Amino acid sequence: MLFIYWLLALIILGTAVLLILIMTKGFKNPVARHEIPENTPFKINEVFIPTVNNKKLYAWWIPVDTNAPTIIFIHGWGRNAQRLMTYLNQFCCQGFNLLAFDARSHGNSEKDGQANMLKFAEDILSVADYVNRETEIKSNDFYLVGLSIGGAASIYAAAHDQRIKKVVTVGAFARPDTVITKELKARHIPGPVIWLLYKIYKIFQNLDAEAIAPVHHIASAKAKFLLIHGEEDLVVPADEGKKLKEAAGTKAELWLIPGKGHSDCHLETGFWERLLIFFQTDETKK
Numbered sequence: 001m002l003f004i005y006w007l008l009a010l011i012i013l014g015t016a017v018l019l020i021l022i023m024t025k026g027f028k029n030p031v032a033r034h035e036i037p038e039n040t041p042f043k044i045n046e047v048f049i050p051t052v053n054n055k056k057l058y059a060w061w062i063p064v065d066t067n068a069p070t071i072i073f074i075h076g077w078g079r080n081a082q083r084l085m086t087y088l089n090q091f092c093c094q095g096f097n098l099l100a101f102d103a104r105s106h107g108n109s110e111k112d113g114q115a116n117m118l119k120f121a122e123d124i125l126s127v128a129d130y131v132n133r134e135t136e137i138k139s140n141d142f143y144l145v146g147l148s149i150g151g152a153a154s155i156y157a158a159a160h161d162q163r164i165k166k167v168v169t170v171g172a173f174a175r176p177d178t179v180i181t182k183e184l185k186a187r188h189i190p191g192p193v194i195w196l197l198y199k200i201y202k203i204f205q206n207l208d209a210e211a212i213a214p215v216h217h218i219a220s221a222k223a224k225f226l227l228i229h230g231e232e233d234l235v236v237p238a239d240e241g242k243k244l245k246e247a248a249g250t251k252a253e254l255w256l257i258p259g260k261g262h263s264d265c266h267l268e269t270g271f272w273e274r275l276l277i278f279f280q281t282d283e284t285k286k
Contacts, residue, residue, distance in 0.1 A: 029077055029078040029105060029106060029115050030078040031078075031105065031106060031107070031111075032078070032079070032080055032082075032106075032107060033080075033107060033108055034080050034081070034082045034107055034108065036060070037082070037085060040085075040088075040089075041089065041092055041093075042062055042088070042092040042093075043062070044060045044061075044062060045060070045061040045062065045063075046058070046059075046060065046061075047059050047060075047061045047130075049101065049126055049127055049130040050126065050130075051104060051112070051122065051123060051126045052122050052125075052126060053112065055104055055109070055110040055111075055112045056109065056110045057101050057102060057103070057104065057109045057110075057123055057126065057127065058081070058101065058102045058107060058108035058109045059081070059099055059100065059101035059102070059127065059130075060081050060088070060098075060099065060100045060101070061098075061099050061135075062088065062092065062097065062098040062099065063097050063135065063136075063137065064095060064096060064097050064098070065095055065096075065097065066136050066137050066138050066139075067138055067139055068095055068096055068097055068137075068139055069096055069097070069139050069141040069142060069143055069165070069279075070096065070097040070098070070099060070128075070131050070137060070139070070141075070142050070143070071091060071096045071097070071098050071099070071142075071143045071144070071145060071279070072099050072100075072101075072124060072127055072128065072142060072143070072144050072145070073087050073088065073098070073099070073100040073101075073144075073145045073146075074101075074103070074120065074123075074124060074144065074145070074146040074147065074150030074151070074153060074154055075100075075102070075103065075106070075107075075147055075150050076147040076148030076149055076150050076171075076263075077115075077148060077149045078106070079106065079107075079147075080102045080106050080107025080108070081100040081101060081102050081107060082107075083147070084100040084145075084147075086266060087100075087145060087266075088100060090272045090275075090276075091276075094276060094279075094280075096143070096279070097131070097137055097139075099127060099131065101123065101127055103115060103119065103120050103123050103150070104119050104123055105119075116176075116207060117149055117152050117153050117156065117176050117212060117214075118153075118156070118207060118212050120149055120150060120152075120153030121153040121154075121156040121157040121160070123153075124144065124153060124154060124157040125157055125160070125161055128142050128161065128163055128164070132163075140163055141163065141165045142163050142164045142165065143164075143165060143166040143167070143168075143279055144157070144158065144164060144166070144167045144168065145167075145168045145170075145275070146167070146168070146169050146170070146172065147169075147170045147171060147263075148170070148171045148172065148173075148235070148236065148262065149172075149173070149176075150172075151167075151168075151169030151170055151171060151172030152169070152172045152173050152174075152176065152214045154167050154169055154172070155167065155169065155172060155214035155217060155218050155221065155225070155244070156212060156214055156217050158218075158221040158222075158223040158225075159214075159217035159218060159220045159221040160217075162222050164221070164222075164223050165222075165223055165224070166223055166224050166225075166226075166278065166279060167221075167223050167224070167225045167226070168225075168226045168228065168275055168278065168279075169225065169226070169227050169228065169244075170228045170229075170265050170266070171228070171229060171230065171233055171235065171236050171241075171262045171263075171265070172214065172227065172229075172236070172240070172241070172244065173214070173236045173240045174213065174214055174215035174240040174241075174243040174244045174247070175209070175210070175213040175214070175215055175240070175243075176209045176212070176213060177209040177210065177213070178237075178240060179235070179236055179240075180209070214244060215243050215244055215247045216247075218244055218247050218248045218251075218252070219247050219248060219249065219251075221248075221251070223251070224251055224252070224278075225244075225248055225251060225252035225253070226252070226253055226255065226274075226275070226278045227241050227244050227245055227248075227252055227253070227254045227255065228241075228255045228257065228265050229241030229254070229255070229256055229257070229265075230256075230257050230259075230260030230261045230262060230264065230265050231256050231257060231258050231259070231260065232258075232259060232260060232261045233260075233261050233262045234261060234262065235261075235262040236262060238256055241254055241256065242254065255274070
């Protein structure tokens, strides 16, 4: 009888280890180091920003006007600041201070275990603190542009920091477990195993995917939101954008773009003009 108990214990332990490996290895983000692009139309200052646990974020800082708001750009999963060059090129001459950074365990930033949405959000607030503390910028207003998980993290950050006044998301999810479950099912992981995986992950990673879901936080944010989503997004379904809009109410507008997917919304005609109008509109005069 004792042998059976030990056997069951080993099976349970082995299953737990296997599930943790699925999450930590199967969903480990790629790390792509990068350099400053040549011949940019603006000067990029390389800076290193401390995080909440004293890791270092690598960032591109482009100050323009000490009295202007700062736009913080946040890349998606497995990307880095270089993914945001298109955005920096579009906003470099529009009067805003600009900052793009590599999230922890991405690009040139320091590694810090497994990346997740909460760490992305913490990094956003670390960047805002840096601008307030270490630069000559007088404005305390921050605008965010977040792609995919960077957009989801931007919503969470805005709900926890009133310095963030406006947020643009592109392909953000409402709930992280929705996207993860979709990926696990695509790998033919059965439902009961997925359920167990979340329970184990919550214990070992000390992270509750349900609790941090942006859909539960967006309503408490003081910021205004422009939620952009490609109707043909196969990574984060467009329904995720609809759920965020429903939860946010009048503080958010949802722009569903026909024929666009997860990474090409910026190619839509009028995309940059709409973002610029959103950021330049003075809410106090409405």
